[in-house]
Amino acid sequence: MRWATFVVLTFLCIALELSLRGVLELRSIGGISPSFVAPLAVFVSMFAPRMTALWSCLLLGLLMDISTPIAPHAGASFYIFGPYALGYVFGGFMILQLRPMVFRQRSLTIGFLTALCLFAVALVTVAIFIIRSWYAPDPSIYPISPSATGEMLRRFGIALYSGIFAILFGWLLLTTLPFWGFPTTTHRRVGRW
Amino acid sequence: MYSTFARTQSAFTAAILITLALSLTPDRYLGWTNDIAEIIRVPTRPFSHLGIVMGNWLRPPTSFDSDFPEESKEYVDHLKSERDKFMQLYAAEQMEVASLRQTLEQIQRVPIEARRPLRLLGASITAHSPTDRFGPVQLNRGSRAGVTPGDIAVYNGVYLVGRISDVSTFGSTLVPLTNVATGLMLVKITPPDTRDISVLNLVQLQPNGDGTFIADVESGFDIEVGYEAIFSDRTWPDAARSMVIGTVASIDPIDDQPLRNRIVIKPRFHVSELSRVTLKLEQEEQEAGSLAEVGVGSESGGGGDP
Numbered sequence: 001m002r003w004a005t006f007v008v009l010t011f012l013c014i015a016l017e018l019s020l021r022g023v024l025e026l027r028s029i030g031g032i033s034p035s036f037v038a039p040l041a042v043f044v045s046m047f048a049p050r051m052t053a054l055w056s057c058l059l060l061g062l063l064m065d066i067s068t069p070i071a072p073h074a075g076a077s078f079y080i081f082g083p084y085a086l087g088y089v090f091g092g093f094m095i096l097q098l099r100p101m102v103f104r105q106r107s108l109t110i111g112f113l114t115a116l117c118l119f120a121v122a123l124v125t126v127a128i129f130i131i132r133s134w135y136a137p138d139p140s141i142y143p144i145s146p147s148a149t150g151e152m153l154r155r156f157g158i159a160l161y162s163g164i165f166a167i168l169f170g171w172l173l174l175t176t177l178p179f180w181g182f183p184t185t186t187h188r189r190v191g192r193w
Numbered sequence: 194m195y196s197t198f199a200r201t202q203s204a205f206t207a208a209i210l211i212t213l214a215l216s217l218t219p220d221r222y223l224g225w226t227n228d229i230a231e232i233i234r235v236p237t238r239p240f241s242h243l244g245i246v247m248g249n250w251l252r253p254p255t256s257f258d259s260d261f262p263e264e265s266k267e268y269v270d271h272l273k274s275e276r277d278k279f280m281q282l283y284a285a286e287q288m289e290v291a292s293l294r295q296t297l298e299q300i301q302r303v304p305i306e307a308r309r310p311l312r313l314l315g316a317s318i319t320a321h322s323p324t325d326r327f328g329p330v331q332l333n334r335g336s337r338a339g340v341t342p343g344d345i346a347v348y349n350g351v352y353l354v355g356r357i358s359d360v361s362t363f364g365s366t367l368v369p370l371t372n373v374a375t376g377l378m379l380v381k382i383t384p385p386d387t388r389d390i391s392v393l394n395l396v397q398l399q400p401n402g403d404g405t406f407i408a409d410v411e412s413g414f415d416i417e418v419g420y421e422a423i424f425s426d427r428t429w430p431d432a433a434r435s436m437v438i439g440t441v442a443s444i445d446p447i448d449d450q451p452l453r454n455r456i457v458i459k460p461r462f463h464v465s466e467l468s469r470v471t472l473k474l475e476q477e478e479q480e481a482g483s484l485a486e487v488g489v490g491s492e493s494g495g496g497g498d499p
Contacts (some may be wrong), residue, residue, distance in 0.1 A: 015237045018320040019244025022465055023252045031326030031404070031465070054205060058212070066230040068322055069329045069366060071374035072220070076342070076359030077329050077366050079226035082216020089209065128216050136220055141374050143325055146402050158324070 001048045002181040013040045014063050032157045034165035037064055041088055042113045043173045045095035046104045047182040057092030061085030072141050083128040087121035094120050110170025115163025122155035231361050242319040249468035311432050314338060314472040326465045327371040327404055335363045339474050345433045346470040348462050353424050353436035355464055369464040373400050379426040380438055382416050406458040416441060422458045432473035
């Protein structure tokens with residue numbers, strides 16, 4: 001895999017994740033918005049060698065951790081490195097198990113697997129925040145406040161929405177396939193549904 | 194060599210274990226993460242800023258005045274008359290405050306600190322929180338522009354939207370008012386368009402986590418749907434006082450407290466819908482009783498209301 005292509009697309013997806021959520025946000029349904037990073041993680045997991053895919057998911061997750069500040073009631077905000085990093089690694093690992101069973105060069109596949117990946121990410125991140133809330137001095141500042149169940153449901157909504165969105169975004173990613181240098185990839189006509 | 198390292202399973206396992214340890218590290222040991230995040234965000238900031246500007250153009254926040262089309266002469270005349278009315282009221286209040294201050298100083302024989310003048314600074318939002326609609330956002334103004342932790346952010350001049358939590362050289366973090374980290378706030382609930390601050394409907398609001406604020410009040414309070422919540426908390430900077438938080442959206446009785454009602458305040462704007470805010474920065478202290486310096490300072494360096 002060409003890491004230069006990965007770096008460029010990573011920063012692009014992170015920038016879109018941080019900026020365009022307002023445009024695609026469903027304000028009447030808890031303010032959920034689709035993820036741009038998860039389809040990229042799924043895309044890389046489907047085509048890259050195993051360890052490369054896992055390292056990529058770890059990096060993408062760390063960048064998501066860096067983009068999600070925690071604001072305490074008093075004092076400067078801080079960042080927790082790990083919830084999204086581990087979540088994306090778990091999601092990537094799941095994609096690696098499923099990729100032999102799916103048609104990889106299909107945007108519908110990317111959409112479906114994006115939703116699955118984000119379910120996995122939600123499970124891991126909420127679990128980590130629940131564990132932290134057991135010993136944190138003020139657990140109300142964590143995203144699972146006021147209710148971990150509510151936060152899980154919200155993240156499942158984000159996963160479903162992202163899965164639908166990833167059908168289109170995945171089609172765009174598939175058109176960039178020749179630039180990635182993935183091994184054993186035949187560059188047939190891509191972008192089929 | 195690089196690809197060999199990438200494939201090394203033991204290196205990956207070590208990275209996972211370190212990440213797991215970091216994810217469970219207590220909050221008080223995570224202050225250093227701010228610096229690393231700031232450095233790593235630098236390359237994404239121009240692109241995310243551009244994305245926010247485009248997003249705000251594609252899906253702008255709802256207009257705060259639906260009675261008039263914004264481009265009409267009638268709307269401009271309406272704004273001018275409102276401005277003149279409030280300037281007159283402001284001047285009258287200034288004279289009253291000066292008189293009261295002098296009286297109080299004579300009684301207590303202690304000089305009273307004059308209110309610090311303000312500087313308005315426009316700031317663009319360069320990054321939203323990706324998963325939390327009410328999460329902290331990044332601004333493109335930092336300590337170099339005079340921003341300090343605790344400064345407040347407003348929209349359209351009167352709507353309080355958040356407070357600066359931490360500052361770096363070229364950027365700062367704004368915590369929206371609707372974020373649960375804001376905590377309790379004192380506000381006065383007044384009829385709309387009168388801003389009658391003598392009304393003693395002083396209530397304690399807290400963010401509800403869903404973009405609204407809630408407060409429990411006695412059922413005898415004279416509050417109706419549509420009333421405005423005016424910020425009145427002395428623990429915040431003076432610049433925040435008399436800013437509008439939002440309007441009363443509902444008043445419901447509390448089942449296990451029959452003599453109390455729960456009011457829900459809905460803010461007019463959410464930070465997640467905006468691309469730009471105005472920061473109110475308190476300038477250096479002036480001598481007590483100096484009337485000429487009391488009040489809003491001039492706009493400066495790329496700032497000003499959107």
